[in-house]
Amino acid sequence: MTAIADQPTRPAPGPAADEGLARRLKALACTAPLHDLDSRKVNLAGEYASYTMAEVGLAAIDLVTLNMDFDTGADRDIVLGRLLPRIAAQNPGRAVAEHERVARWVLESLINVGSVDRGFRAVYGTFGPDGAYTRRDYDFKLIEEVPGQDGGVYLRTTDEAVNVLVGALDTDVTSAQIAAEVKLEVLIRRGRLADAQLAAEQARYRTVQYAETLRRALEATRRNVRAVDWMETVPDLIDEALDHIADRYRHENAILTNIRRARDESVDGEHKRRAAELVDIVKDCIRRHTQLQTRLLEAGPLFRAEQDRQAFAAPTARSGIDLYGQLLAPVLTLPLGDATRPTDAFFARATGLRTPVAVRVADLVDLLLTPPVEREHLGAELPEPDLVATPDDSRFSEAQLEAALDLLDLPADAPRRLSGLLADARRRARDLDDEDDRDGDELAYLVALLAVHAASPPVGTAYRQGEERLLFAVDDGTRLDDPGFGGADLIVGSALLDAAGMAADRKDAKGTGTAA
Amino acid sequence: MTTTSEAWTPPEGEPAAASAAPAPISPADVAEAARLVSFGLQAKLLPARDAEYGELVRRYREDPPFGRLADAVATGMGLVVLEVSARAGMAVAAAEDSVFAVRMGDYSRRAASESADRFLHGLAHLAVAALAFPRPEDLADDGYLGRVTVNGVDAFVRQACRRLEERAEAEGTNTDPASDAPGLEAAWRVWARRSATGATKDARRLSGSTTGIVSKAVSFLVDSGFLQKTSDDSGGTYRTTARYQLQVRDLAGGAAMAELLDLGVVPVSDGTPTLAPPDESDDLVADAGLPFHAL
Numbered sequence: 177m178t179a180i181a182d183q184p185t186r187p188a189p190g191p192a193a194d195e196g197l198a199r200r201l202k203a204l205a206c207t208a209p210l211h212d213l214d215s216r217k218v219n220l221a222g223e224y225a226s227y228t229m230a231e232v233g234l235a236a237i238d239l240v241t242l243n244m245d246f247d248t249g250a251d252r253d254i255v256l257g258r259l260l261p262r263i264a265a266q267n268p269g270r271a272v273a274e275h276e277r278v279a280r281w282v283l284e285s286l287i288n289v290g291s292v293d294r295g296f297r298a299v300y301g302t303f304g305p306d307g308a309y310t311r312r313d314y315d316f317k318l319i320e321e322v323p324g325q326d327g328g329v330y331l332r333t334t335d336e337a338v339n340v341l342v343g344a345l346d347t348d349v350t351s352a353q354i355a356a357e358v359k360l361e362v363l364i365r366r367g368r369l370a371d372a373q374l375a376a377e378q379a380r381y382r383t384v385q386y387a388e389t390l391r392r393a394l395e396a397t398r399r400n401v402r403a404v405d406w407m408e409t410v411p412d413l414i415d416e417a418l419d420h421i422a423d424r425y426r427h428e429n430a431i432l433t434n435i436r437r438a439r440d441e442s443v444d445g446e447h448k449r450r451a452a453e454l455v456d457i458v459k460d461c462i463r464r465h466t467q468l469q470t471r472l473l474e475a476g477p478l479f480r481a482e483q484d485r486q487a488f489a490a491p492t493a494r495s496g497i498d499l500y501g502q503l504l505a506p507v508l509t510l511p512l513g514d515a516t517r518p519t520d521a522f523f524a525r526a527t528g529l530r531t532p533v534a535v536r537v538a539d540l541v542d543l544l545l546t547p548p549v550e551r552e553h554l555g556a557e558l559p560e561p562d563l564v565a566t567p568d569d570s571r572f573s574e575a576q577l578e579a580a581l582d583l584l585d586l587p588a589d590a591p592r593r594l595s596g597l598l599a600d601a602r603r604r605a606r607d608l609d610d611e612d613d614r615d616g617d618e619l620a621y622l623v624a625l626l627a628v629h630a631a632s633p634p635v636g637t638a639y640r641q642g643e644e645r646l647l648f649a650v651d652d653g654t655r656l657d658d659p660g661f662g663g664a665d666l667i668v669g670s671a672l673l674d675a676a677g678m679a680a681d682r683k684d685a686k687g688t689g690t691a692a
Numbered sequence: 693m694t695t696t697s698e699a700w701t702p703p704e705g706e707p708a709a710a711s712a713a714p715a716p717i718s719p720a721d722v723a724e725a726a727r728l729v730s731f732g733l734q735a736k737l738l739p740a741r742d743a744e745y746g747e748l749v750r751r752y753r754e755d756p757p758f759g760r761l762a763d764a765v766a767t768g769m770g771l772v773v774l775e776v777s778a779r780a781g782m783a784v785a786a787a788e789d790s791v792f793a794v795r796m797g798d799y800s801r802r803a804a805s806e807s808a809d810r811f812l813h814g815l816a817h818l819a820v821a822a823l824a825f826p827r828p829e830d831l832a833d834d835g836y837l838g839r840v841t842v843n844g845v846d847a848f849v850r851q852a853c854r855r856l857e858e859r860a861e862a863e864g865t866n867t868d869p870a871s872d873a874p875g876l877e878a879a880w881r882v883w884a885r886r887s888a889t890g891a892t893k894d895a896r897r898l899s900g901s902t903t904g905i906v907s908k909a910v911s912f913l914v915d916s917g918f919l920q921k922t923s924d925d926s927g928g929t930y931r932t933t934a935r936y937q938l939q940v941r942d943l944a945g946g947a948a949m950a951e952l953l954d955l956g957v958v959p960v961s962d963g964t965p966t967l968a969p970p971d972e973s974d975d976l977v978a979d980a981g982l983p984f985h986a987l
């Protein structure tokens with residue numbers, strides 16, 4: 177009854193409409209930092225009017241979202257680096273240093289480096305149940321900085337930013353993903369690659385978001401076993417996610433085959449390029465799924481280990497204060513003004529004590545009058561290292577290696593038997609009259625070693641390095657009749673390699689390698 | 693008690709005389725008692741590492757009049773004796789208004805002027821303790837060694853904040869604070885809003901970020917002899933000392949609880965030994981977020 181009496185005094189139509197308005201105001205606020213970029217660029221020292229900052233800002237959010245990894249966020253330098261081509265294209269005449277400055281400025285503005293919270297705040301008003309108008313603060317971040325495992329600082333886009341970016345992503349991730357995949361497949365089949373690329377990119381955003389949801393769930397699990405329902409919810413979640421991955425993997429591989437065909441059969445250059453980009457996007461999706469799957473498989477053993485350690489420990493007779501349940505959690509729910517009282521009380525008693533410093537005037541005088549210790553700019557002199565020549569303990573001398581290689585420098589059309597080469601080696605060693613070499617056995621030994629090595633020639637290496645000839649050895653079953661060595665009498669020969677042809681092949685392979 | 697006195701051969705039957713009729717206090721005894729308190733003020737020093745300290749701790753435990761004397765010296769200096777034992781040494785804490793007490797203004801200049809920062813610094817200490825002793829049993833068990841990491845503490849509080857946010861959303865309440873009354877903002881929002889970390893020009897930790905605040909708290913506790921650094925992993929990994937457990941269990945926890953009770957927010961315990969209901973699945977209580985994993 178009283179509500180009806182109050183109604184005429186209320187200017188707003190009702191709380192539901194008010195809430196909707198607040199939601200739209202918040203959504204609008206999220207785009208404000210982007211508009212702000214363009215209006216604030218005049219404050220930069222220099223001529224920056226020709227850059228469209230909002231575009232760079234959106235691109236930055238895009239890049240951070242796509243470079244976010246499962247564990248950490250995106251690397252700042254990578255994001256800045258990938259942002260440069262777009263900035264450079266906006267103003268090709270300017271120096272690279274200026275482009276870099278723009279990239280840094282945009283990124284820092286989106287983080288809002290100047291503020292303590294490194295975030296943004298928008299003010300909006302609502303009507304309370306009693307009709308009173310209240311101004312409220314809406315705090316949000318677009319890009320946040322998170323600590324990485326290695327101690328570095330990484331970037332992550334927040335949910336707000338993702339919503340600004342692709343809009344209305346706040347949906348059931350699984351069903352949205354399936355819809356996007358189906359759409360993509362149809363588009364590819366019809367050859368509408370421009371639309372397909374858009375759909376594929378959306379699918380990738382969803383994949384990222386799916387990974388993010390799961391990452392949070394798993395993180396919570398790692399932190400606290402009992403906080404998460406390990407009887408039903410989590411196993412269901414993991415099963416669902418694994419099914420999802422298996423399903424998507426099959427699906428995306430099918431799409432990949434389809435686009436590859438589109439890419440190879442297409443004659444239109446633009447078409448080909450789009451198809452190649454699509455291939456990249458879908459491959460990235462597959463990579464992310466694999467990453468997700470690894471994490472999912474680790475979750476079970478992690479739970480069991482934590483369960484072991486936490487739940488099966490022998491209980492102690494006494495009990496202490498439950499610091500989380502009785503202190504931390506209730507404190508967090510208090511209004512800030514009240515919450516400071518318990519935290520102050522805790523702080524005063526849990527920080528320990530500090531012994532106050534007592535100064536004697538005599539010490540102070542001494543201290544002040546002591547001249548500062550001169551420090552050598554370059555530091556202490558390094559002692560000259562005493563170098564001792566290490567004895568040359570290699571088995572074969574340079575001359576021997578040279579002689580052996582000379583012997584094995586066979587013409588391509590005339591392979592030789594190992595037995596003949598060994599005989600040659602002994603003869604040559606005698607001719608050289610090498611004092612170290614007893615009866616030429618050392619040289620023969622080296623030749624034998626090289627020949628055996630050539631039985632498995634490093635074709636791959638030679639191919640990659642573009643070498644023109646390659647020593648090889650083949651066993652045709654003939655036994656080696658030699659006083660020093662036993663085994664097969666190998667046929668040793670040189671093979672000529674088609675260096676030019678190989679180079680061309682390599683280039684081809686690289687081209688298809690990145691596209692495939 | 694009997695075994696120790698048997699193992700240790702008393703010189704000229706002195707303890708027997710002390711227990712029979714209290715010997716008059718000599719200035720030398722007072723000097724020794726004050727010496728023990730001065731050892732206690734050096735929080736990083738352990739009786740096991742210093743023979744004189746060890747001897748004085750033993751005398752405190754075996755010679756009650758000497759013990760009372762040492763307690764009196766400590767009280768007179770504005771100290772509270774928590775425990776005197778071989779594992780913790782003479783564990784003393786600063787009484788309120790004592791010259792030894794740490795003041796928030798000396799701890800962080802920003803905290804003196806900004807109520808949000810004051811809260812964040814206090815909460816960081818509370819969170820370090822909560823993560824170091826996640827279960828009530830851990831706080832009670834003298835043999836328990838807690839482990840905390842800087843990133844772990846931040847993530848732990850953030851998770852708690854996220855739960856509160858989710859709960860508020862489920863209830864449909866608008867948690868955005870009123871603009872003109874910053875003191876009425878829910879406390880969890882202050883932590884959630886602050887950035888976790890941030891890039892700085894000189895590659896140091898951003899002091900205003902939550903990991904910066906936690907890292908300041910743990911390094912301060914290291915200086916107090918409450919934590920020991922074990923590695924640089926996850927922003928710094930630390931383990932607790934016996935003194936920290938005593939300080940939190942016997943002093944800080946109770947004081948903060950008293951403040952909370954005063955505000956009328958703590959559900960009063962029904963007197964059962966386990967203060968937290970173990971089956972309440974939506975509470976982090978029992979084994980709240982341990983930052984390390986049994987491998």
